[in-house]
Amino acid sequence: MKRVLSTSISVGLATGLYGISFGALAAVAGLDLLSIMLLSILMFSGGSQFAFIGVLAGGGAPISAITSSWLLGVRNGFYAMRLNSVLSPRGLMKVIAAQLSIDESNGVSAAQSDLKSQRYGFWATGIAVFVFWNLATLLGALAGDFLGSAETWGLDAAAAAAFLGLVWPKLKDNKVLALAAALVAVVCSLFLPAGVPVLLTVLVALVPGRSK
Amino acid sequence: MTLTVIIASLAVFSWKMLGYLIPQKWITDGIRAFSERVTVVLLTALVAVQTLVTGNQVEFDARVPALGVAAILFALRVPYIVVVITAAGTAAGLRLLGF
Numbered sequence: 001m002k003r004v005l006s007t008s009i010s011v012g013l014a015t016g017l018y019g020i021s022f023g024a025l026a027a028v029a030g031l032d033l034l035s036i037m038l039l040s041i042l043m044f045s046g047g048s049q050f051a052f053i054g055v056l057a058g059g060g061a062p063i064s065a066i067t068s069s070w071l072l073g074v075r076n077g078f079y080a081m082r083l084n085s086v087l088s089p090r091g092l093m094k095v096i097a098a099q100l101s102i103d104e105s106n107g108v109s110a111a112q113s114d115l116k117s118q119r120y121g122f123w124a125t126g127i128a129v130f131v132f133w134n135l136a137t138l139l140g141a142l143a144g145d146f147l148g149s150a151e152t153w154g155l156d157a158a159a160a161a162a163f164l165g166l167v168w169p170k171l172k173d174n175k176v177l178a179l180a181a182a183l184v185a186v187v188c189s190l191f192l193p194a195g196v197p198v199l200l201t202v203l204v205a206l207v208p209g210r211s212k
Numbered sequence: 213m214t215l216t217v218i219i220a221s222l223a224v225f226s227w228k229m230l231g232y233l234i235p236q237k238w239i240t241d242g243i244r245a246f247s248e249r250v251t252v253v254l255l256t257a258l259v260a261v262q263t264l265v266t267g268n269q270v271e272f273d274a275r276v277p278a279l280g281v282a283a284i285l286f287a288l289r290v291p292y293i294v295v296v297i298t299a300a301g302t303a304a305g306l307r308l309l310g311f
Contacts, residue, residue: 017293021300035213042221051258052220058261066220072254073224074247080231081239089232098228154303157278160262161299164279167255168286170248177249178256185257189265201257205249 004112004121011104012128015046016136021158022049023140028150029057033141040137044130045102047166048072051198054159057150060195067199079106086118100126180204274311278303 019040026036031053039049048069055065080101086109089097105126112118150156171178181201188197263279264270282299290298 014291014293018296021296032213035217038214038217038221042218043224044221045224047255048220048224051254052217054258054262058265059267062216066216066223068254069220070223070226071250073227075251076224077227077231078239078244078247080228081234081236082231084232085236094232095229098232099225101228101231151307152304154274154278154300154305154307156262157275157282157303158296158300160259160275160279161282161296163255163258163262164282165286165292165295167252167259170252171256174249174252177252181253181256182260185260186264186270189261190268190270194267198254198257198261201253202250205246205253 001117001120004108004117005124007108007111008121008124008128011108011125012132015104015129016132018046018162019133019136020140020143021155021162022046022053023137023142024144024147024153025050025057025140025150025155025159026053026137027141027144028147028155029053031056036137036141037134040134043069044099044133045069045073045076046133047103047163050159050162055195055198058194060193064193064195064199068195071199071202075103076101079103082106083109083122086115087122097122097126100130102126102129104129177204180207274303274306277306 022040023036026039026049027033031039039052043049043052051072052065052069055068056062060068080098083097083101083106087093087097100122105122108125109118109122112121147153147155167178181204184201184204185197188200192200259279263275264272266273278299281302282295285295285298
């Protein structure tokens with residue numbers, strides 16, 4: 001259990017560092033402190049949060065930002081299904097478990113061998129990430145106010161690199177799919193409003209085909 | 213803005229909650245594979261747009277080499293946060309040099 005806890009806290013700290021960049025990017029994108037904190041507390045899903053502010057910063061409409069973050073959150077649903085069978089939570093615990101069902105908590109839980117450690121790994125990581133992620137967001141948001149433009153600090157490139165890191169482990173098996181999505185998004189950006197091209201790439205995912 | 217954030221958060225939460233509510237047997241391999249593909253296309257599209265697009269134009273600026281550096285570092289299994297900071301530093305440095 002001690003080893004699981006140490007993993008959980010390491011993951012929480014690492015995620016927290018990433019949360020600083022989220023807070024700063026959101027502030028530079030023009031979001032107020034309350035909205036930034038609500039994103040980290042209520043949405044609590046890194047990919048969706050970055051997509052939300054990315055679409056808004058690019059001049060996209062609120063509905064595009066909402067839809068992008070919603071669609072990116074779909075994988076949490078699959079983690080939730082796995083975690084439901086591990087945790088079997090009841091009542092209010094179901095809601096709390098749902099909110100904490102993210103990449104990191106599911107990842108640490110899935111890496112454990114016995115059921116007890118799997119449960120412990122989920123809760124410890126979920127809580128650690130939640131605490132560090134929100135503290136870091138606050139720190140980043142406060143620092144962001146002093147940063148000025150996102151470009152000067154390369155925060156636009158940092159956001160691109162952050163998304164690349166999330167998709168990196170999956171690229172090897174999905175090269176054609178990824179290339180097609182990038183092409184569709186960039187070409188559509190030439191004539192469609194910001195935010196829409198990214199959503200349109202969901203159609204690319206509908207095309208059946210072999211991955212690889 | 214606050215309302216937009218709350219709606220978006222509820223939308224994201226709906227997936228998480230759904231996972232705890234639907235019977236396991238409803239989840240087919242097809243649905244699982246599609247959700248995997250959706251994640252890949254959305255993230256890749258975000259990378260591409262964030263790197264190449266400004267307004268309604270394609271622009272090759274400091275973001276492109278910065279992403280190149282990030283890709284190399286990810287391939288070398290450098291920790292996530294180090295890569296993100298290095299990418300930011302690369303773009304910021306190039307801009308400082310007038311690129």
